[in-house]
Amino acid sequence: MEPEKMDENEWNYHGEGNKSLVVSHAQSCVVLRFLKFLPNINKSTEEVYQHLHNILDFGKHIMKPFLGENYVHHGEVVKLPLDFLKSLCLKVQSDRPESRCEKEMDVSGYAMCLPNLTRLQTFPFLECRPIFCIEIKPKCGFIPSSAHITNEIKKKVCRFCMHQHLKVAKGKWKRISKYCPLDLFSGNKQRMHFALMNLLQESQNNLKVFKNGELIYGCRDDQEHFLDLNELAHNLKPFFYPASGLISGPQCPKTVVKELIHILTTVLLNNSTDTARAANIMPIIPLSQGRNYCEASHFCPHLSNSKHATEATGLPKGCILYKTLQAQMLDMLDIEGLYPLYKRVEKYLEEFPEERSTLLLDGPYDETFFEKLKDLSLEDDGTISYAVTKIQQYRVAMTAKDCSIMIALSPAVQEECLDPRSVIRSTTSSFIHSVSILDLDLKPYENIPHQYKRDSKIVNHYLKSIKVQEDPLNLYKKSEDCTLLLQKV
Numbered sequence: 001m002e003p004e005k006m007d008e009n010e011w012n013y014h015g016e017g018n019k020s021l022v023v024s025h026a027q028s029c030v031v032l033r034f035l036k037f038l039p040n041i042n043k044s045t046e047e048v049y050q051h052l053h054n055i056l057d058f059g060k061h062i063m064k065p066f067l068g069e070n071y072v073h074h075g076e077v078v079k080l081p082l083d084f085l086k087s088l089c090l091k092v093q094s095d096r097p098e099s100r101c102e103k104e105m106d107v108s109g110y111a112m113c114l115p116n117l118t119r120l121q122t123f124p125f126l127e128c129r130p131i132f133c134i135e136i137k138p139k140c141g142f143i144p145s146s147a148h149i150t151n152e153i154k155k156k157v158c159r160f161c162m163h164q165h166l167k168v169a170k171g172k173w174k175r176i177s178k179y180c181p182l183d184l185f186s187g188n189k190q191r192m193h194f195a196l197m198n199l200l201q202e203s204q205n206n207l208k209v210f211k212n213g214e215l216i217y218g219c220r221d222d223q224e225h226f227l228d229l230n231e232l233a234h235n236l237k238p239f240f241y242p243a244s245g246l247i248s249g250p251q252c253p254k255t256v257v258k259e260l261i262h263i264l265t266t267v268l269l270n271n272s273t274d275t276a277r278a279a280n281i282m283p284i285i286p287l288s289q290g291r292n293y294c295e296a297s298h299f300c301p302h303l304s305n306s307k308h309a310t311e312a313t314g315l316p317k318g319c320i321l322y323k324t325l326q327a328q329m330l331d332m333l334d335i336e337g338l339y340p341l342y343k344r345v346e347k348y349l350e351e352f353p354e355e356r357s358t359l360l361l362d363g364p365y366d367e368t369f370f371e372k373l374k375d376l377s378l379e380d381d382g383t384i385s386y387a388v389t390k391i392q393q394y395r396v397a398m399t400a401k402d403c404s405i406m407i408a409l410s411p412a413v414q415e416e417c418l419d420p421r422s423v424i425r426s427t428t429s430s431f432i433h434s435v436s437i438l439d440l441d442l443k444p445y446e447n448i449p450h451q452y453k454r455d456s457k458i459v460n461h462y463l464k465s466i467k468v469q470e471d472p473l474n475l476y477k478k479s480e481d482c483t484l485l486l487q488k489v
């Protein structure tokens, strides 16, 4: 990337989250990821540079060895000309969803340059071929079993399902999603199918589809018209049925969606994508800890053929879901067990503020930090060292609970000589694929009190709303509604 040749017209708005804004290059398969800040936050160029370097180091030295060489792309920090940044910022402004505009794109001079993960990562020479990509933000895939939990509901209903009630009440989303992360992480194909179907039907910010690098499906916040499953099926049909016309009529969209879900399940359970040493370096947390289904899940085992559908089939070791879940499960104490440790560290820092750098709370993200992640002991000896170790593990776990998985698929041409591990088959066609994990920025230490408060808010709201639902008066009201409806008929 040559700074003097940077031209804002070659870059397009690609997407954004709460902390960063991404633009993609029109021809080459790269993106620039910028930090975002509230207008009143004045970050110096040096601070931004340091922040981006921390993100890079964390990705490179911690998440890459943890999750797998092929899955994680740490990118590089690039310096960009100020006039290019100002013009780019103006250019993308009109494409940004209103709900994200509270924060502004940082134009202080640095950004992260990354491969465009909506494209194939394993075959950069195949840049131009038709491709589609599914981005899934799976969220937390397990139910905590920590002894520190004070409210039993947290051991029965997963955080995502509880949080749905609060999000709908606050107007963030219109409807409750029937997606439950525990179904997706179950390893049981029927449950995974159910989870993916619900993600497609009510995507919220948990699923997006890109075709040739462009967003074609997924909730751009309030723009609900993006979500037409028939249209999506129509768009993806050529990928699954290249000799078009083989299927037609009302069954068509349904068949395409079924094929899509089948291929996604296969990729998510595939354990040969990453050959990295990762699985050997990290201690293995038994996935059988705690329950493996959520009481609020809409999946009905009695409707499925398998009577063991709610039992964990188990994720194949090394598949992307297994690795993500392993990282998430570094949160072994739950925020309720973690918060007192945070307070212990805070008290210590009040007394010895100069010790902050020795505790390595803000990096560096190197071998020493990585070693701390391996210590899974839960014997609290009352030390600061124990508290810091658990805090760092929690931050890594929270990062993994908020990351996204990108699955890029491009039809394989028969005569191509490809590594068989990269080829994945649906019933009708073969695809070469790549899988990546994105948004692996370490969650800030300072966020812990906020997490603690939010946890109790989510739980209390959930308890209140299910109580309202179960209230006999409400049931009566519901039956009244029903009578009215019958009278109408």
Ligand SMILES: O=P(O)(O)O[C@@H]1[C@@H](OP(=O)(O)O)[C@H](OP(=O)(O)O)[C@H](O)[C@H](OP(=O)(O)O)[C@H]1OP(=O)(O)O
Residues within 6 Å of the ligand: 017, 018, 019, 205, 398, 401, 402, 443, 447
């Ligand atoms: O707390 P959650 O589960 O709502 O997760 C937040 C996400 O909300 P979601 O529920 O996925 O819509 C939230 O996503 P949105 O902004 O809602 O798209 C962020 O990812 C947030 O992370 P950060 O504070 O920006 O680093 C996420 O916050 P963290 O909890 O990961 O810090």
Ligand SMILES: Nc1ncnc2c1ncn2[C@@H]1O[C@H](COP(=O)(O)OP(=O)(O)OP(=O)(O)O)[C@@H](O)[C@H]1O
Residues within 6 Å of the ligand: 014, 015, 016, 017, 018, 019, 020, 021, 022, 031, 033, 114, 115, 116, 117, 118, 135, 208, 402, 404, 438, 439, 441
């Ligand atoms: N390397 C990449 N290649 C292609 N698309 C990307 C890449 N990085 C990010 N994106 C797109 O940009 C969106 C926003 O990026 P990202 O999730 O990193 O933002 P964020 O602000 O950190 O998110 P969050 O709200 O979760 O904190 C992603 O959902 C994804 O669609």
